[in-house]
Amino acid sequence: MSFSAEVKAELTRIEIEKNCCMLAQLSAVLRMNGDLVIRRGNFGINFITENAALARQVLKLLKQQFKVSTEVVVTRSRRLKKNNRYQVRILPAAEVLPVVNSLRLLPGDDGRLENDLLLSPCCRRCFLRGVFMASGSVNKPEGDYHLEIITSNKNFADTILRVMKYFDLPVKLTDRKNEYIIYLKGGDYIINFLSVIGAHNALLKFENVRVVKQMRNQVNRLVNCETANLDKTVQAALRQVESINFLKSKEQYWCELTVALREAAELRLAYPDSTLSELVELNDSNISKSGLNHRLKKIERLAIELGMERK
Ligand SMILES: [Zn+2]
Structure with missing residues (x-):
C-alpha cells in the first residue's frame, strides 16, 4: 500500500463527532470527486472514487445527514492495474436541492464556503481531510517531501489554498493542463498538515522515517x-x-x-x-x-x- 493510501485509510476510520464537521467533510469530498446531474428539473449527485472505504463513508454520512435515496454501482475496470470504481449516486429528486444547498455544491458557492460551512476551525480541518481523501497524495517519507491536492476548479483551488494558509501551511499553487495543483514541500509542514487533518499514525510513521533519514x-x-x-x-x-x-x-x-x-x-x-x-x-x-x-x-x-x- 502506498503511503498516500495508508494516510487515506486512516482518515476514513476517523469518527466525525459534530454535524458541522460532517457537512464540511462531505462538502469537500463531493466537490472534489462529485458531479451534479439534473434530470426533469431535479438535482442528483454522482460521486466516483476508487477508494471503497471512502465510498462507504460518503454513503454513511449522506444517510446520517439527509433523507435521500442512493444507489451504489461498482464498475470493474478492464484495464490492468486499474482499481474498481465505486459510484455513489444520489438519485435526482426534489429532496436533493436542500442537500446541494447545505453542502454548497453549486458552482457559485466556492467563494462563500469560509463564511458559513467553514466558520469553525473544527470544520476547516474536516474540510481539508475530505479534500485530501478525495484528491490528495503525499510521497512516502523515504522520498522527497511533497504533498499535493489536485482540482480542476480554480475557485475551489483558491479556497483550499486559503484554508491551508489559515493553518500556517506555506502552500503553493500551480496549474497544468486544466488542473490546479496545490502543493506543500518540507517535512515539517507535511507533518503539520497530517496533524491538522488528524492522520496521527501516519504522522508518527513519517516522523520516525524522517528521524532515521536525518541521522543517516x-x-x-x-x-x-x-x-x-x-x-x-x-x-x-x-x-x-x-x-x-x-x-x-x-x-x-x-x-x-x-x-x-x-x-x-x-x-x-x-x-x-x-x-x-x-x-x-x-x-x-x-x-x-x-x-x-x-x-x-x-x-x-x-x-x-x-x-x-x-x-
Ligand atoms: Zn465543525
Missing part, C-alpha cells in the same frame, strides 16, 4: 569528513617519513639538524601511523602539537631544498 545523513557526513581527515593524516605522515629517510640518507645534513628537529624526526619514524596528537602524547618532552607540526614541516622543506623528489 548526519552519520554519512561525519564518516565522509573523518575519511577525508584520515586520508590527510596518512598522506602527511607518509611525506614526513619519506623526507626523514631522505635526510638520513644524506648523513652530513642529518648531523647538522638541530636536536629538536632530530627528536621530532625520530618520533615520527618510531610511530609512522600515529596522528600528531598521538605523537605529542607519546613524546616525553613538553612539545605542543603545533610545535611538533612546525618541526615536521621544516624537515619536509629541508628535504625538498636538498633535492628530494616527491614521489
Whole structure:
C-alpha cells in the first residue's frame, strides 16, 4: 500500500463527532470527486472514487445527514492495474436541492464556503481531510517531501489554498493542463498538515522515517569528513617519513639538524601511523602539537631544498 493510501485509510476510520464537521467533510469530498446531474428539473449527485472505504463513508454520512435515496454501482475496470470504481449516486429528486444547498455544491458557492460551512476551525480541518481523501497524495517519507491536492476548479483551488494558509501551511499553487495543483514541500509542514487533518499514525510513521533519514545523513557526513581527515593524516605522515629517510640518507645534513628537529624526526619514524596528537602524547618532552607540526614541516622543506623528489 502506498503511503498516500495508508494516510487515506486512516482518515476514513476517523469518527466525525459534530454535524458541522460532517457537512464540511462531505462538502469537500463531493466537490472534489462529485458531479451534479439534473434530470426533469431535479438535482442528483454522482460521486466516483476508487477508494471503497471512502465510498462507504460518503454513503454513511449522506444517510446520517439527509433523507435521500442512493444507489451504489461498482464498475470493474478492464484495464490492468486499474482499481474498481465505486459510484455513489444520489438519485435526482426534489429532496436533493436542500442537500446541494447545505453542502454548497453549486458552482457559485466556492467563494462563500469560509463564511458559513467553514466558520469553525473544527470544520476547516474536516474540510481539508475530505479534500485530501478525495484528491490528495503525499510521497512516502523515504522520498522527497511533497504533498499535493489536485482540482480542476480554480475557485475551489483558491479556497483550499486559503484554508491551508489559515493553518500556517506555506502552500503553493500551480496549474497544468486544466488542473490546479496545490502543493506543500518540507517535512515539517507535511507533518503539520497530517496533524491538522488528524492522520496521527501516519504522522508518527513519517516522523520516525524522517528521524532515521536525518541521522543517516548526519552519520554519512561525519564518516565522509573523518575519511577525508584520515586520508590527510596518512598522506602527511607518509611525506614526513619519506623526507626523514631522505635526510638520513644524506648523513652530513642529518648531523647538522638541530636536536629538536632530530627528536621530532625520530618520533615520527618510531610511530609512522600515529596522528600528531598521538605523537605529542607519546613524546616525553613538553612539545605542543603545533610545535611538533612546525618541526615536521621544516624537515619536509629541508628535504625538498636538498633535492628530494616527491614521489
Ligand atoms: Zn465543525
